[in-house]
Amino acid sequence: MLKLNVTRDDKLDDIIITEDTSIELNLVNCNKDINIDVMDNMCLEVFELDINTKNKINYNLRENSRVIVNKLARDNSDITTVKIDGENASLKYYSSIMNYKNNEYTFKTIQSKDNTESIVVNHCINFTNNTFKFLVDSKINKKMHNCYSMQDNKIIDLGNGHNYITPNLLVDSEDIEAEHSAYIGKFKKDVLFYLMSRGIKKEDAEMLLTKGFLLHNMILTGGEETDFNSFIDNNYNN
Amino acid sequence: MLKIDKLTAKIGDRKILDKFDLEIQDGEIHAIMGPNGTGKSTLSKIIMGSNDYDIKNGSIIFNGEDITNLEVDERSRKGIFLSMQSPISVEGVTNREFLRTALNARSNEPLGLFDFIKKTEQNIKDLDIKNDILTQNINDGSSGGERKKNEVLQIKVLEPSFIILDEIDSGLDVDSLKIVCDNLNKYKEEHPKTSILIITHYSRLLDYIKPDFVHKMMDGRIVETGDVSLAYEIDKSGYGEIDA
Structure with a gap:
């Protein structure tokens, strides 16, 4: 498994996926541009554990590619953009955030080819009285056929926080299926x-x-499950 | 074991329990029957400590201790178990995590995985539950019958001394009802001092679990007490025709 531990001063080159790959990302206190290009017919799974980041993360999915991202973060204001640029490409993106400060998490998918799918699940627990925002756009370009887009956004408020969700579906085609949901409580x-x-x-x-x-909903095997559980233990009310 | 003394409870302006009295000794089985909306399920939740209701007067004494103001979890750890009428599902929490956390809350020593498996394995077989229940989320996708069996599994693992069965028979087919009741009877044999309070609409449950006392409840209080023959009489004649 390709394993990347990135902190504020580390240089990070663009990542081009040319074989089936698992990536472990541990991003701490950083504000970077991260570009991941998944080539035709490749599968990529990402296990991402972040603390206090404001990254710009760009994925590009080519034809027949499959990407599954399991992301758990504390205090995250990333801007993630996923371009689904190849026919039959599929994205499953699960983000979960433990929020203690003021943060705004932005996520965009753009489907520009036929027979593509994007499944995006964003969960946050806001532990404080600070502000947390999910700004989520799912866009399917004009004249697309047989596409599926789903976004599910939930914020659980354990403090008395100010919580906002903007769940946009931007669709201009009839031959697609799209759904979105938002819950704050x-x-x-x-x-x-x-x-x-x-x-x-x-x-x-x-x-x-x-x-x-x-x-x-996350797809974790034994080792990752332990790491993700420990991350929650270490960052719970701490 | 349990003494409820002149308990009055309200939800909003509506009185649910009205100077309710009930005393249950160690090892006794009591059944409460009554029409819909008479306060039976409310009673069970109030004994368990739900704060959905305002307790206006009265007290609940459990093993000599006034528990009227105790939190839900404290009552449970003292030995009270409420088997719910409609057990809910819990997203993302497996039965294994749930039961181990509940067991560990009762003990100073955390229970190891091996001991936990030993404690649950035979009970799962006895209840004819699917093998993978421990790795499944609590009641996620389960039928009504499976949920009720899960409640009994929890009883057998957590070993309470006072059990409230709130319509344990609802949602159960004949075979499942027999399995559930056989397991509860076996538990009672193994824990003879355990007391049970059954809340039911139908006497058929009392054919499987024999009560020492049957109470008829109307308008938030017990209006008549007898033996099991009272249940058959209610089944035959309804609630209206028996003099209070």
Whole structure:
């Protein structure tokens, strides 16, 4: 597995994927341009653990390429743009953010070829009274056929934060399927009651729900699952 | 075991329990029957500690201790278990994480994975539950019957001393009802001091789990107490024709 640990002063070249690849990204305190180009017929999976970043991340997906990103971050104001530029290309992007400061997370997909799909799941837990924004655009260009686009955005407020979601679907074609959803709220009261009714303290119940919420849907194997769980442990109310 | 003394509870302006009295001794099985909306499920949630309701008067004493103002999790750790009428699903939390966290909350020593598997394996078989239940999210995609079996699995793993069964028979087919009740009866045999409060609409459940006392509940209070024959009488005649 290609493994990249990047901090503020590290230089990072463009990444061109010419064979099936897994990348582990650990980005800490940085503000960089990161370009990842996935060539025809290639599969890429990314496991990304970030702390305090404002990166501009650009993906370019070529024909028949497959990209799965599992991203867990603390305090993230990245701007991510995914251009799906090849027929039959597919994106599955799962971002989960633990928010403690004022942050604005921007995500854009642009589908410009037929038979493409983008599935984008953005989850955030805002632990404080600071502001968090999800700005999410899913664009499908004119005259596209048989495309699918889905974006699911949720923010759980554990402080008294100011939370915003802008879930845009920008679609100008009839032969596509597109859906979006947005939710801002607390953990459901009846769920907390259920867990606590089995003897679990409120703070432990919230921790269980936090992990479930942040890691739900991600596609993690044993090693990554341990790393992602540890990341939450290390950054939970800390 | 449990003494509820003149408990009055409201939700908004509506009185749900009205000077409600009930006493259950160690090892006893009680059943409460009553029409819809009479406060049976509310009673179960109030005993468990739900803060959806305002307790206006009265007290709940459990094993000699006033628990009226205790939090839900504290009541559970003291031995109270509410098997819910409609167990909810919990996204992203597996049964394994859930049960291990609940077990660890009861103990100073964290339970190892091997001991946890030993504790759950036979119970899963006894309840005829799918093998992969521990790695599944809580009740995610489960049928009503599977959810009720999961409630009984939790009882057998957490070993409470006072169990409230809120319509455990709803959503269960005949075979599943028998499995659930056989497991509860076995648990009761192995834990003879455990007390059970059954909330049900139908006497068929009481054919499987024999109560020592049956109470008829109307308008937030118990209006009649008898043995199991009261349940059959209610089944036959309804609630309206039995004198309060």
